[in-house]
Amino acid sequence: MTDDLDSVIAAYRKNLPLYASFANKVRDLVDELLVINKTKFHFVEARAKSPESLTEKLQRPGKSYSNPLSDIPDLVGVRVVLYYSDDVAKIGKMLKGEFELIGEELGHQPKGLSADRFGYLSLHCVLRLATRRSKLSEWSRYKGLHFELQLRTVLQHSWAAVSHALQYKKEGDVPHELRRKLHRLAGLFELADEEFLELRDLAAEKAREASVAVKKGVDEIGLDISSLQAFVRQWKPLKDVLNELEARGINPADLEDVRDEEEPHNYLGDIVEHCERIGIRTISELKKMLSKDFTSFVEYVAEPRWCMGVEFVLYLLLIASRPKDFSVEILTHAGFHENIAKRVLNAAAKAQT
Structure with a gap:
């Protein structure tokens, strides 16, 4: 043997x-x-x-x-x-x-x-x-x-x-x-x-329902990842801001890549958390808050060396809409570099004067 x-x-x-x-x-x-x-x-x-x-x-x-x-x-x-x-x-x-x-x-x-x-x-x-x-x-x-x-x-x-x-x-x-x-x-x-499987399927169904609602113009739906993702894809003023940024040398990711798994960070989750913090609960409330002219803000904040995805652009617009509800400390805690946090807040303040 x-x-x-x-x-x-x-x-x-x-x-x-x-x-x-x-x-x-x-x-x-x-x-x-x-x-x-x-x-x-x-x-x-x-x-x-x-x-x-x-x-x-x-x-x-x-x-x-x-x-x-x-x-x-x-x-x-x-x-x-x-x-x-x-x-x-x-x-x-x-x-x-x-x-x-x-x-x-x-x-x-x-x-x-x-x-x-x-x-x-x-x-x-x-x-x-x-x-x-x-x-x-x-x-x-x-x-x-x-x-x-x-x-x-x-x-x-x-x-x-x-x-x-x-x-x-x-x-x-x-x-x-x-x-x-x-x-x-x-x-x-x-x-x-079994529960994780059910959660996955429920999340997918919720995303489909949110997409249909936003396409039909139904804004009185709760603000969460699913509805926000659908909103990002459908909201025309965001496309106007993207065009303005592109004209200034910044090329945000294509709208179809909003949920690309290769994205280094999910900014939609951050946006939802900030909205909850400042009392924005529905897509309708968010749309109303963002119903502003962001041309001046884009002019002040644009930095051609930046590489910004669509989610991050919406994040910036949220800050520009309510700069008093943000601070350098809040943004750095959320992952911003201190210098970028200061630049964004200064641009938001200038745009409102």
């Missing part, structure tokens, strides 16, 4: 660079496929099993492999951590279509656990390159290799990490008097996943 084990580990060590390269290659592909599918994800990670870990696995009682380097499913492992539980099945189906499915472990799915059992939930399957991809020159060297894919949510990942830290991998590991507490905790994690 020792000689066989040594030869397997030696063979694995020799090919470890290939396995590691394969892990990185698959990770990058999965990352790219998630972006193409416009799926938000927390992270994608991949690794090739270390020789030490493989040695330990081969020495476990009850484990026997006729051909370890072919039979062990997780010599290469890829883990994808997503935000929402319905994405696990959706992305799992997509990736199974991109690769060839060898096998699937159902023990970590909800139907794999009885009502009185705890455990971490995720999708586990073993995949290898589909024929069409293995024929590509950049993938041909990995033909025949496989990897274990794990798909789970952030909360499922947290549960797995904590239970692993407690060394509770299965029911029998847990002292009997602690099992009820663990069952309750597992239920809370599952419930939280």
Whole structure:
């Protein structure tokens, strides 16, 4: 057994660079496929099993492999951590279509656990390159290799990490008097996943309703992120200000990019907070407050070196409309550089004289 084990580990060590390269290659592909599918994800990670870990696995009682380097499913492992539980099945189906499915472990799915059992939930399957991809020159060297894919949510990942830290991998590991507490905790994690999913869907529905209301000219709606986003897209005076800024050498982001995920900061949230602070509760009240001529303010505040998105432009107009409700301290606390805060407030004061 020792000689066989040594030869397997030696063979694995020799090919470890290939396995590691394969892990990185698959990770990058999965990352790219998630972006193409416009799926938000927390992270994608991949690794090739270390020789030490493989040695330990081969020495476990009850484990026997006729051909370890072919039979062990997780010599290469890829883990994808997503935000929402319905994405696990959706992305799992997509990736199974991109690769060839060898096998699937159902023990970590909800139907794999009885009502009185705890455990971490995720999708586990073993995949290898589909024929069409293995024929590509950049993938041909990995033909025949496989990897274990794990798909789970952030909360499922947290549960797995904590239970692993407690060394509770299965029911029998847990002292009997602690099992009820663990069952309750597992239920809370599952419930939280369901609640986050419902919150996401409710937020999307609220955004659609706000967009329809603003398009129809209904202004008596509460001011929040959804209604403000719709307002930004529809309010014509804002486009006039953008044109004025562009004439002065500043090129704000296109209106279609207002909610671009690459934006470094969400100024809409800041605007909502300031409006709540100064008593602006509806889109109608905001529109009334902003019904001013901002030509002078733009002239005083414009700095050609600035790079301003549409959200930030609306932020500036809010300040210009009620400069007495803002201060350098308030703006720096909100993230403004002190010099910019002073410039904006001075421009707002000049424009009102």
